[in-house]
Structures are given as C-alpha cells and as structure tokens.
Amino acid sequence: MSAETRPETTQEELPPQVHMPLLDYVIANSLDGDYAQAAERAEAADGGEAPKIKPGIAALVVMGLFGVLVTTAAIQTARNAGDESAGKESLVNQIQARSAQVEARRERAANLREENESLQSLFLETTSQGRALSARLDRLGAVTGALPVTGPGVKVVVDDAPDGTSEKQRVFDKDLQKLVNALWASGAEAISINEQRLSNLSAIRLAGSAITVNYVSLSGPYTVLAVGDPDTMPARFVETKHGRDWLDLQAFYGLQFEMTAEDSMTLPAAPSRRLNLIHATQGDTQ
C-alpha cells in the first residue's frame, strides 16, 4: 500500500461522527439507526421476506403515553401561565398599595416633622419661661423664708444674766424683737432664732414665761443666725438704736450677748403653716 492511500482507508474505517461536522452528522443520523438494523435482522431471520411494518399494541400504548405527556405538559404550562399572570397582577396591586402607603407615610412624616419643630420651639420658649419662673420662685422663697438659705453672716447668742435675780436680768420677747430689728437694720437678709426661721408672718412674743417664735416655745440660750455681710454687720449693728440698747442691757443688767462672724451658715425654711396666705391675694403690679 502506498503512503497516499493509507489515510483514506483509515478514514473509511473510522465511525462517521469522527470526521463529520457535528451538525451534518446530526442531520444525517436524524433517523435512529436501530430501525435499519432491526429491519436487516428481521429480513435475515425471515429469510428474505418483507419485514412486518404494522404497528402493534406496544406502539399504541407508547402513542397513548405520548398523548398523555403532551396534554399534561400543555395543561401544566397553561396553569403556570395563569398562576404567573395572577402573581404578576397581585404584585402590581401590592406595589400600588404599598406605594400609596409609602406616600401616606411620607406625608405623615412631614407633618410630624413640622409638628416636632413647632413643639420644640414651644418647648424652648416654655423652658426659658419656666427657668426664669423657677429662678424667681427661688429668689422669692429665699426672701420669704419658704426655702432654706445658706451663706455667710453673724451668729448672736444671747441669754439671761448667769446669776440674775431680778426680772430685768432675763431676756424678754421685746429684747429679741429689738435684736432682730437691729439685725434687719444692719443688713441681714434672713434670720432664724433657735432654728426657727423668721418669715414675714412670724411673730416674736411672750406666751406665759416662754418666748415663742412661729408658735414654737423657745428657751435660752437664744442663738440668732443672720445671713448678711459678716464684715459690716457688727459695725452697723452697734450704730442702730436697738443695737446700742442691747449693749446697754449687756453692760447694766449682765445679759449675755455674744456676736461672732461666720463664713457659712444654713438657715432652715420657715414652717409651711407660717407661709400660707388665706385672705391676701396678689394685687396689680404697676
């Protein structure tokens, strides 16, 4: 054999799918080769007679199967298409409903934001008013004795003469009144006597043999605390008439009198029953 012919023989021996293009092969073998082979076998077996080509029961059954398959696929596809379009429609409805909802929410958010802003400004206004009001209340409370106060001042301790025999050597209500008046006059801003804070309704008077302040009986020694300037108050005290009276009382009758400056002292609030106004109401402030 020559070298030129050898490849040809090899090509002929190869199966067709090796040297044929795929699409050509598919087209050329579109009919299953089995039919031809079965026909050849049948021909060989029957000894040259024509093969039986009548379709039998098996073909009937398979064709029925094919019919069921096609019908089922068609029904299924139609059903799915129905589902799909229904799903699409419900999705569209949902989208519309949700977007309407979103729109409503957005509007509500805008309204709320507006409301928030107005409330905030109102709140600011109210708090600034409230702060001013509470500052004013604090001031008034300190002035009227409704609130405890703290600050520097002087502490005055007075008592009867230690070995007093006559009535004049005792501390009377009017002595304490003089003392308090002298302290007010020398610049006191808040005064308490034995922890009884003086309010503008407090009275110092004698009840029986005891001095009462805010209707509470006191006994000596009487500690009078006065918040004010501790540097100037003692000097101003002795300049007042009542202050001088007290120095006389100390000198002539031996009453105990001791004034000391304090850096810090705390005066309690007056009892609340001493702060209630029953008849007085606020008048016009011009």
Place this chain on the structure above:
Amino acid sequence: MIAGLGLLVGIIVGLMLQPEVPLWLEPYLPIAVVAALDAVFGALRAFLDGIFDDKVFVVSFISNVLIAALIVYLGDKLGVGGQLSTGVIVVLGIRIFSNVAAIRRHIFHA
C-alpha cells in the same frame, strides 16, 4: 391508523385526568415532550420508509425521554441546566426538522 388511535386515546385520557405534575418533575416535562416528539417523528419516518419496528419505537421513545430528562437534571445540579436544555432542544429540533423533511418527501414525493 392504530398509532393515531393511541394518540387520540392518550390526549382524551390526559384531558380527563389532568394529572398534577409534582413540582420536582416540572422542569423536565417540556424537554421530555420534545424528546418524545423526536421519537414519534422518527417512528413515522421509519414507518414510511418501511422499516418500522415496535420494539425499536418503544425503546427509542422511553430512552429519549429518560435521557433528555437526565441531561437536564444533571445540568441543573451542575448549574448549567438552562444551557444544557438549550443544547438538547437544538439537537432534537434539528432531528425533528430533518425527519419531518423526509416524511414530507414521502408524502408529497417532492
């Protein structure tokens, strides 16, 4: 004649029963139908060629359907289900076309 009768009976049965296809089988149904269609047209051409055989038809029908479904199943598992389906449909479609062309030649002698 008997094949047409079978087809008619099958369609009627399918319409009457309207079987519910299980969900896992649903993706393989269309490709199985195309494969079955190929087997049926091949059988029709063989019949017209005079070489039809019951056994070959049954075997080719069932194996076509099963293999087509299997290929798509395998493709689904590998993540190329769509592409494999396309390939199977192209090949089966070419076969169907050339078989139908042969059938047409038989019927119209053209």
